[in-house]
Amino acid sequence: MKAVGKFLIGISVLVFIVLAGPILTECAAQPQKFKLAYVSPSGALAVPWIAKEAGLFEKNGVDVELIFIRGASTMIQTLVSGDIDLAHVAANPAVEANLGGADVVILATALNRPVGFYMMGQPGVKSVEELRGGRVGITRFGSATDFLSRIALRQFKLLPDRDVAIIQLGGIPEIAAGLKAKVVTAGFVSSPLNLDLMELGFHVLVDFGRDLLFPHAPFIVRRATMKQRDQALRGVMRAVAEGIKIYRTQRDFSIKVLEKYTRTSDFKKLAQTYDTYAPFLERIPYVDLKGIENILAEISPRHPGAKSRKPAEFVDHRYVKEQEDSGFFRTLYGERS
Incomplete structure (x- = not known):
């Protein structure tokens, strides 16, 4: 009887594996x-949008x-709390957060220069010197708009x-609105605003x-996330690289x-807007360390x-x-080794 019982159990396990195998594989x-x-x-900041719309994240195993x-400081706080996995925001708030003890690091950047980012002045203001006694709108203290305005x-x-x-206004669309309403004299906005x-x-x-060298569109992560979600990050960063390639080369789709x-x-x-950014996208999205050096020099009086x-302490290019x-990039761009 014991032998029969063991046999039946073995058959049951085998049947379960056969029937459940496809389900387990799918999961x-x-x-x-x-x-x-x-x-x-x-x-x-269009690279993740392009990767999403082109199905590149799913292709690389990530949903x-x-x-x-809205707001760089809020973004970094949300990242540090673990409520998001990756932040796409200018480098300076990440550098300041790191200096303050936060476990954040920059992985890559789509842009190493603040292209398509302009300080706009009221119709009657034609030079920065004319801003004396005026008001400059920024998103939040510590943001790229704050950094570049200073x-x-x-x-x-x-x-x-x-x-x-x-003057803090909350977001870049709010800076544009503040300019139109004459709440501020000048402020940085991006294309197409x-x-x-x-x-x-x-x-x-x-x-x-x-x-100016300044990592304008980097991808920032917690080191803890790199340890806990390494496979997912590899998929995301591969999709990012493929998204950059599409942004650089497929004008109609990108528009x-x-x-x-x-x-x-x-x-x-x-x-x-497309023609402003596409020529400056990094084919291989390394962060130019001179840009981090510029950030450290600017913020050193208060840090x-x-x-x-x-600069290398704030970046992880793994x-x-x-x-x-x-050879991924050579294959991606159809180059011979």
Whole structure:
């Protein structure tokens, strides 16, 4: 009887494995859920949108939820709390958070320059020098708009918070609205919002795009997430690289994606937005460490510890380097080894 019982149990297990095998395989193949947040509806941050719309995340085994979180400081706080897995926001808030003890690091960047990011002035203001006694709108303290506004003012011998007031408005669309309502005298906005303002007579006062190294569209993560979700991150970063390639090379598709996420229907403005960013996208998305050096130099007066830190401490290129070493980029761009 014992032998018969063991035989029946063995048969039952075998039947279960045969019947359940396809189900278990399907479950194992299910994409891993992943939360990726972006800080602004700007063409500078379009790579994850393109990867999502092209099905690149799913192709690489990841089910990515794209989340819009307004404000760099809020974004980094949400990342540090573990409520999102990856943040797509300018590098300076990540550097400051790291200096403050947060376990965050930059993995890659789509842009190493703040292209398509302009300080716009009221129609009657044609130079930065004319901002003395005025008000500059930013999203939040510690954001890219704050960082670049302070650099711009100091370049023209104006002291932020003394010669010119710095006003938090919440987001880049709110800066554009504040300019239109004359709440502020100037403020940084990105494409395509700058095009709307130019039609209304606003002037470009500063364009750092070609002159300043500053990681403008990096991907930031907690080191804990790298340990806990390494496989998912590999899939995400592979999809990001493929998304950059599409953004660089597929103009019509990219413009359609920009239309959806920026909620702009004007084809001319969308085309100008695409043409602004595409030439500057990094083929291999390494972070230029000179850009981190620039951030450390700018924030060192309020972060004394910044002077002793090396730019490489804020960056982890492991995924990009693995891709490059494996020949992934050569294959992606159809190049011979």
